[in-house]
Amino acid sequence: MGSGMHEPRLATAEFSKDMVETMLTYFDQYAVDGVLKIEVTQWGLWLPNPATKGRQFLGLARLPEHLKQ
DSSP, X not given: OOOSOOOOOOOOOOOOHHXXXXXXXXXXXXXXXXXXXXXXXXXXXXXXXXXXXXXEXXXXXXXXXXXXO
């Protein structure tokens, strides 16, 4: 299917259905030029708010293995 070339992966993010619904709910308020930015941190995914320069917690779809007991 491809040419055999593989680009290096920069990040992987997992989204639950409710996280996607939240993105849709806030899309118009948080998007800049029709693009929604997501910040990926060790604590989860965040929606930066361009109007307030703050951010809203989007969620964490799955608890990382190193945090499970």
